[in-house]
Amino acid sequence: MSTTREVTDTTWEADVLKNDLPTLVDFWAPWCGPCRMVAPIVEELSEEYSGKVNFFKMNTDENPSVPSKHGIRSIPTLMIFKDGELKDTVVGFRPKSELKKRLEAALS
Amino acid sequence: MKEYDIAIVGGGGTGLTAAIYAARSARKTVVFEGRVIGGQIATTDIVENYPGFPTGVNGFELAQSFLQQAERFGAEVVYERAESLSRRNDGTFLVVAAGEEYVAKAVIVTAGAEYNKLGVPGEEELTGRGVSYCATCDAAFFQGEEVAIVGGGDAAMDEGIFVTRYASKVHVIHRRDELRASAILQERAFANPKMNFTWDTVVDEIRGDAQVRELALRNVKTGETSTLPVGAIFIFIGQTPNSHILKGLVDLDAGGHALVDLQMRTAVPGLFVAGDVRTQAARQLVSAAGDGATAAISAEHYLAERYGAPAEIRRD
Numbered sequence: 369m370s371t372t373r374e375v376t377d378t379t380w381e382a383d384v385l386k387n388d389l390p391t392l393v394d395f396w397a398p399w400c401g402p403c404r405m406v407a408p409i410v411e412e413l414s415e416e417y418s419g420k421v422n423f424f425k426m427n428t429d430e431n432p433s434v435p436s437k438h439g440i441r442s443i444p445t446l447m448i449f450k451d452g453e454l455k456d457t458v459v460g461f462r463p464k465s466e467l468k469k470r471l472e473a474a475l476s
Numbered sequence: 477m478k479e480y481d482i483a484i485v486g487g488g489g490t491g492l493t494a495a496i497y498a499a500r501s502a503r504k505t506v507v508f509e510g511r512v513i514g515g516q517i518a519t520t521d522i523v524e525n526y527p528g529f530p531t532g533v534n535g536f537e538l539a540q541s542f543l544q545q546a547e548r549f550g551a552e553v554v555y556e557r558a559e560s561l562s563r564r565n566d567g568t569f570l571v572v573a574a575g576e577e578y579v580a581k582a583v584i585v586t587a588g589a590e591y592n593k594l595g596v597p598g599e600e601e602l603t604g605r606g607v608s609y610c611a612t613c614d615a616a617f618f619q620g621e622e623v624a625i626v627g628g629g630d631a632a633m634d635e636g637i638f639v640t641r642y643a644s645k646v647h648v649i650h651r652r653d654e655l656r657a658s659a660i661l662q663e664r665a666f667a668n669p670k671m672n673f674t675w676d677t678v679v680d681e682i683r684g685d686a687q688v689r690e691l692a693l694r695n696v697k698t699g700e701t702s703t704l705p706v707g708a709i710f711i712f713i714g715q716t717p718n719s720h721i722l723k724g725l726v727d728l729d730a731g732g733h734a735l736v737d738l739q740m741r742t743a744v745p746g747l748f749v750a751g752d753v754r755t756q757a758a759r760q761l762v763s764a765a766g767d768g769a770t771a772a773i774s775a776e777h778y779l780a781e782r783y784g785a786p787a788e789i790r791r792d
Contacts, residue, residue, distance in 0.1 A: 400613055401519055401536030402512050409555070429616075439686045441708065442604040442614045459604035463510045463556050465574040 371414040372407075375424035377433040387422055390450040390475055394425040395435055395443050402461040406444040409464045413471065421471070448474040480506045481786070482775050483571050483580035485558045485721060488515020489761045490751030491586035492542035493768030494775075498584075499549035501776045502786035506580070507546065508573050510557025514539020515588050516752075517761055521612045521638050526761050535612075538761075554578075561585070561721050567746060567782075581783055582746045582775040585722060585734070586768060589715035589752040589759075594626065598682030599711075606688025606708040611635035614708070615642045621707035624649055624691055626679055632712035633661040639710060640670040647704060648673045651696060674704075682709055717753045729755045740771035746782070748775055 375383045375393060384391045394410045396403035407425070414423035428435045428443060438447065438454075446458040448471060455474035458467065482498040484491045487509030498505040512518045520535030529538075547553070556574040561583060564570055571578040591609045593599055599607055608614040615623075615638060623643045625636040628650040634657075639646050648665070653675040655662050665671050674693070680701070681692040690705045717733045719726075726742045726749065727735045733756070734749040736742055742749055750767035752759050757767065779786075 397616065399616065401514075401539075402610075402613060404536070405512055405518075439605055441606050441617045441687055442608060442610075443617075444613075445604065457604075461512050463574070465556055 371418055372411055372423040372425055375426050377431045380426075380434050383422075383424060384449055385452040387449070389420065389422045390448065390455075391422045391424060392471065393447045393449070394423070395428050395440055395445045395447070396425055397427060397429045397443055399429075400443050403444040406446070406461055409467060410446070412464065413467065417471070421475070450474065477577045477579055478506075480504045480578060480580045481779060481783075482506075482582050482584065482772070483558075483569065483578055484508070484584045484586060485561065485571065486515065486586035486588055486718070486751070486753070487513045487543070487553060488586060488588045488751065489517050489539070489542065489764040490588070490768040490771075491515075491584070492539075492546050493765040494584050494586060494750065494772040495546035495551040495768075496542070496549060497769050497772030498775060499546060499551040501772070503776065503779060505546075505551040506578060507551055507553045508558040508571065509553060509555060510573075513543055513553065513555070519610045519612050520634075523761060558587075558721060561725065563725065563744060563747070569746065582748070582778055584740075584748045584750060584768075584771045584775055585753060586749075586751045586771070587718035587721060587753045589717045591631075591712065592714050592716055594679055594682075594711055594713065596679055596681055598684065598688075602682055602684050602688050605686060606684060606706075607682060608708060608710050609712070611638050611710050614710075615639045618643050618708045620644050622647065622705065623708040623710065624679075624704065624706045625710045625712065626650075627712035627714075628652060628655040628657060629712065629714065630657045630661055633657040633665045635710055635712055636671060637661070637664055637668060640668055643670065643708075646671050647706065649677050649679060649691070649693065649704075650675055651678050652676065679709070715752065715759075719753050722749065722753075731755075733757070738770075739774040740767060741774055746775075746778055 448456045481503035484507045517535045518539040522532040524532040569583045622645040624647045740748045740750045748771040750771035751764045
């Protein structure tokens, strides 16, 4: 079951910044090959962390505002937020084990 | 501890081709890839020189086809980086990835090469904020901006031409006064009105804040310095082989490439090296694939001689 939801410029604040749970956002675009490889890993993580972390993906082609506000100039980029604050940014494709470590560190 | 007949370190064009051959010979095969499956080819926009695709093929799609073909014959892929490789007393090999141990009777190292960094101030800090080693990943973020490409080879021209789809101007910064790129790419680059060439020049520093703002340049002939305002810098200045996993096991040449014979055999029985990480590689997708096939066939000969035929022949 897919637990990663789409987030847009409009829903950003309510979904990510005001979320009671920590959130991980996967910034991607359809033309980006490595992004298509990150997606299944994020999907697996979203199942493993179900109920602990909320997972979102944002299409940077369709949502220009949030990516530019956060200075995103490279994708895939993953951002981890907790209590409305940015805790960690991961730029580029990384193996699952590393993403898990970064997520654990950001949660603690 | 998981056991395999053949472990392949690196899932680029070489490794995936080796996996197709190894798995198709009914050998239990595993591929380790800690980054993007398909390697360099996966982030190439259009591959024009791979036979069978007269109008070119998207690199990512091609890489996915290699992967599907390897998996169809039963190869397994572990999406983790192989951290270490060692030979055990019984002549088999131990591969460690993400803390897990894997034992294989033969190993093919196809770890490829990594793009070189400039090694100048600002490069590390501004990576992902305008410093890029992948134009197909990042170029779209610089719509209408002026950007720089560093390098004069095929990769630099290929990616530079790709970036002109988005950028208003592409400044090619090259330390010599002529390109090393193939004739067809040079012709296209020179004919592109958005490409602008700055010869005999190196980048001394990348400056910026939340993103790249300007480059400090120096002419290597006159010593004259200047600044160039750009929103991004794409760096394509050659590659370094990923041979660290082979250190202490296999002899390397001066450039760090593993020494192999024409069958991709190293001096260690059962250990094969192929693709960009080996000495004198042509560094093309078609030769990488060829290397992978050669290495897998050599590994099969080695296994047949030392351990006999495969335990079970698949019949599908």
